[in-house]
Amino acid sequence: MMVQTQKNIKVITGNYSVAEAARLARVKVVSAYPITPQTTIVEKLDEYIETGKMDAVMIRVESEHSALAAAYGAAAGGVRAFTATSSQGLLYMHEMVWWVANSRIPLVMAVGTRVLGPPWNIWDEHSDLLDQRDTGWLIAMAANNQEVLDMLIQMFRVTEDERVFLPGMVGLDAFILTHTSEPVDIPDQEIVDQFLPERKQPYIIEPGNPISMGNLPSTAVVHARLRYDMWKSMQNAKEVIRQTAREWEKLTGRFSGDLVECYRCENAKYFIVGMGAWTGDMKEAVDILRDNGYEVGLFRLRFVRPFPDEEVAKYLSNAKGVIVFDRAVSMGSGGPIFLDLGYRIRNVPVTDVIAGLGGEDVNFNMFSEVVKGLISEVEKEGEFKKLINFYIGGELQ
Amino acid sequence: MIRLQDLTKKKYLLPGNAACPGCPLNMGLRYVGMAFEDKTVLVVPAGCTSVIQGLMPKTGINMPLLNIAFAASPAAAAGLATALALRGKDAIVVSWAGDGGSADIGFASLSGAAERNDNIIHIVADNEAYMNTGIQRSSLTPFGAWTTTTVKGKQEQKKDLPLIMWAHKVPYIATASVGYPIDFIEKLKKAQQIKGFKYIHLHAPCPVGWRFDPGMTVEVAKLAVQTGMWILFEAENGKIRISPTSRPYANKKNRTPLEEYLKLQGRFEKVTPEMIKKMYEEIDNNWRILLELEEITSKI
Structure with missing residues (x-):
């Protein structure tokens, strides 16, 4: 060979x-x-x-x-x-x-x-x-x-x-x-x-x-x-x-994941889920959050079809909270990744952040701030306040 | 000159397929098989031929056939012809579409393939309405004809698709009729020899949609030519030539009265004398244009 x-x-x-x-x-x-x-x-x-x-x-x-x-x-x-x-x-x-x-x-x-x-x-x-x-x-x-x-x-x-x-x-x-x-x-x-x-x-x-x-x-x-x-x-x-x-x-010599890439998932209690180029910023956000004592990992989807059931079960089924970032929305329902993921982790608190619509840029600081805020919801109440959030103009709606 | 007895006896259209009695498409498909034999590859968009094949896993058409979405047959045929040529296969790829798949929903794809001069033969099996969905009007439905969406008779003229395709400056254009199989097969054989885009417009009277006896398909097809309603011609490299079968009807005196054609068809039952007058005028105009073009293009 x-x-x-x-x-x-x-x-x-x-x-x-x-x-x-x-x-x-x-x-x-x-x-x-x-x-x-x-x-x-x-x-x-x-x-x-x-x-x-x-x-x-x-x-x-x-x-x-x-x-x-x-x-x-x-x-x-x-x-x-x-x-x-x-x-x-x-x-x-x-x-x-x-x-x-x-x-x-x-x-x-x-x-x-x-x-x-x-x-x-x-x-x-x-x-x-x-x-x-x-x-x-x-x-x-x-x-x-x-x-x-x-x-x-x-x-x-x-x-x-x-x-x-x-x-x-x-x-x-x-x-x-x-x-x-x-x-x-x-x-x-x-x-x-x-x-x-x-x-x-x-x-x-x-x-x-x-x-x-x-x-x-x-x-x-x-x-x-x-x-x-x-x-x-x-x-x-x-x-x-x-x-x-x-x-x-x-x-x-190159391997960047198969169906998913899990970044700093060891001992993670909270997971960010996303796909595409902005996961680069999500990795930065994970680094910042880790530096600040948050036990956070990034679950990056490389494939959405087939959907990575086994990887979801392995990494996310015992999470304390999962925060999905969707760069699309199924009007009247939710973000497509969130919809695919939600029923696979039924006992885990999960929330959707629909962001980046219309091409709006979301950088690592924004990710880390949003994630911090959402984690605090679970830390206080044991669950996320909302199933679906929109992040527009730097604010969570 | 082609003689029927010299053509293959192999059945490219199998008995017991799902075509209606007297179906002109069955005739046309059989002639395509007789002309191209084992070299034939068909690409078929939505239409009656989607049904004629019968039920999978069987098929009533003894030729390789790729079914394709309604609007896409010339494009898919172009891709297929390219692949088969790259693989060294001696294939004749035929995009076999109806009036909808050619003149209406499929028109962009047809025009694109013609302009690119893709090496395919596009055949319009023109039964002058959307028969497969239940006889709705198309842009190739003639003036005055009843359909389920033109209950008072169509108010607009039949789109002149052969001349539109001629204006694409492709190597070969022809019109044909299921009533004149030898003429059609000769044109197919000629198209086979030419590299690039070939267009053959096959007039295909439909007993179900036109409301005539299924035993009369050939007779109705012939009358369309003999009345001058449908003109058989060819254009090689732009030079238009009226086909010998149609040549006599250039002279009005030789034409069978249009009423002979109309009266056989239920779809023209309600046409008024004024509408018939308009039809006659249209026939004259079509002939005048084509004869002028023949004259002009003979000099290029």
Whole structure:
């Protein structure tokens, strides 16, 4: 086995990290429609293809619906396909998002997570990504540009594993990652080739193989079984994700978690839960709080689909209190992560802080102040005052 | 010149599929199989052909087939054709859509694939309304026709999709009819030889939606051509040429009276003499435009 021995560090944006991952994964067909903040992914991939740095075909479609349809057609035809989008674009392709998952075709997409309008707003929120959570795609969220690259390459392997055979998307926060340069260690092509086996998929649409993909089910039971099979594959994916992260570590020396990353969770009584780039600030907040005697850890979700049940049970089931930060809201109910987590830790006090909406910045001082305040509620009363809080303009509502 | 006896006897459309009696799409799909044989790969959006396949895990269509969301068939076909070409497969990828999947909800995708000159054949199986959902009007429903959403007869004209696609400057455009299979298969065979985007608009009279006897599909299809309502033509690299089958009807005198076509169809039961007059005018206009374009494009 060959392992990466030398570092190859380049200072690149999250979007270029996406493009590097697609190139290294030897994607054969890229199909995309430009939207801020995803645009430079498409531009970079186009440049790679035009200049021969990447042996692939770019299909310059007229919409996101067609972007995913063309990528899906290519994937159904037996090659590794890729697309990327954001915000309105992801919603425009939403019908196809379901279509790809239900037909069990492995395919990978990057999502530069962005606010949904109106009003028009290009900044960061997780509403677009989390709107896809019922579709049957694996959904991961990166915390930095290195993780963007590592997660995407791993996602190809996970989605093409016969225990999974589902598509997967990796989110990266608008501008905070997509347009911010960070050092990224780029693995050698040989390392990635070794890591990614030849593409596998459940079937290929090709001449001489007269199958029909997607015609009407003979009975509802037949269809229900297909749906249940997807559920089981999603459960299988958890172990595949864990194994894949370890395999990647063996080759590159890098491991930043599998379904979750738990930061300073040893002896923690209180947990912050979050995902994406702002967990960097949450880590700072945890450090500050620890310095001030608070026994706090960060439970960072790397994957929201499949949801990390086992890790939740392991780390959070005996917590004194759990504070979830959601960068999205299901109107009339609560934050999506909070909703997923709540019923899994029924005997633990848990509260939701919906923050960062409209792209509002939340820094480590703000996190630590909010967390301090909420912890004091539990210390005084044994529980949080409210299930759902909004944090807007520096104030908890 | 193609002779029927030289074409394959292999059944690409299996008996007992779920098409209605007298279905023109069944005919069209059979001709596609006869033309492209084992090289055929179909991409099919929502429409009657979603149902014709029958129930999975079986299928009544003996060709590889990827079902796709309503608006997306040309895009999915483009991706599929690209992948199969990369894998060295000798495939003819056909985006087989209805009037909705081509002229309405699928139009952006169709226009996109045409402009990119994707190497696919898009066939519009045009039964002139949304038949699969129960006969609602489309932009390809002709003036005067009853549908469940035009109970007084459609007030607007049929969109001229073949000329819209011609304006995309693609290598090949053709119109065809299920009433003239040899003409259709010849056009399919010609399209097969051309690299890039090919568009074939297949007129497909629907007994259920048009309210005529299911034994009359071919006759109704032929009358559409003979009355001059539906003009068979081709455009290779922009040069328009009226097909030999339609050529005689360039001359008004050779056309069968339109009433012969209308009276067979329940959907035109309530058209008034004024509406028929307007239909005649429209036929004349369509011919005039096409003949002028033939003349003009012969010089380019």
